[in-house]
Amino acid sequence: MKLVYSRRALADLNAIATYYTAGASPLIAVSIGRRLESVIDRICRAPESSPRVSQRSQVRAASVVRYPFRIFYQVRNDTIEILHIRHTSMRPLKTDQE
Secondary structure, three states: OEEEEOHHHHHHHHHHHHHHHHHHOHHHHHHHHHHHHHHHHHHHHOOOOOOEEOOEEEEEEEEEOOOOEEEEEEEEOOEEEEEEEEEOOOOOOOOOOO
16 A cells, blocks of 8 residues: 655644653653654555444544644545544544534
C-alpha cells in the first residue's frame, strides 16, 4: 500500500518533535518517533485493524501504546492517508453536528 501524510499530519509530527526535543528530552523524542513509526508500519501491514471513528466512519484511529497519542488515518483503494496525530489529553475535535 502507498502511504501519504496530510499537511496536518506533517504539522503534527513537526510539533511533536519540536515540543519533545526542546522541552522534555531528545531521548524521549527519539523514542516517541520510533513508536509512531512502528504503529504506522502496523497500519500499513493491517490497515483494517484499528477501530473506526464513530463520527466519521471512513476514518480509523490507532492508539500509540506507551505514549498518549492516536493516529487518525483513512484507507482509500491502495492508499493509506495519515490524517492527524493527536495527543489524547487534548479536547475532542468539534464535529459538524455540534
